Amino acid sequence: MRVLVTAASRHESTQEIAEAIAATLADRGIEAAAVPVEQVATLDGFDAVVLGSAVYMGRWLGEARRFAQLHASALCRLPVWLFSSGPVGPADHPVPPGTPADVPVLTRLTQASGHRTFAGRLDLRRLHFTERTLARTIHAPEGDSRDWGAIEDFAGEVADALLGEHAMPDLSVAPDGGALACGHSVQ
């Protein structure tokens, strides 16, 4: 079984999360590669996909949204999990709270089995001038808030689902009980 773990990242921290997920899958005996989303040309040969993005201004990065749109018909026929990486600060008071705006439509588009939001890293020295100014304006706390245990747990759940006897989703019924409709669009 080959699993593609792919993510859009501006300043590496989300790519490092993708690598950690791939490493946990590999520990479970699953062949897994962590590839930046802009380097993936085809999903041929993959049996499942974990797709993620850093969140900026409440949205997934454009490369990840475009990837989901471009590969929608393949994604909705494979087991797919989504993750977002963004909130910083203490776990009980993440900044900002809540689910990124794109996640509901991306979940429908890909027929994803699940989505998880992970805390991110804010290192002002890595940011462009405008990003730094914005981060200061919203008083986003600096630091690495990534929770490697939570990331490993998520990857473990993905591995359990893939290795379990119910690995493949039921493609006849959408999660809301309606007919499966691959091919929604995302802006």
Ligand SMILES: Cc1cc2nc3c(=O)[nH]c(=O)nc-3n(C[C@H](O)[C@H](O)[C@H](O)COP(=O)(O)O)c2cc1C
């Ligand atoms: C200008 C700016 C805007 C951000 N907006 C959000 C946001 O809306 N929601 C969120 O959860 N995180 C937001 N973040 C935090 C980033 O998502 C976080 O730093 C993430 O770990 C960056 O991932 P990357 O290193 O892969 O680019 C923002 C960070 C910056 C610098």
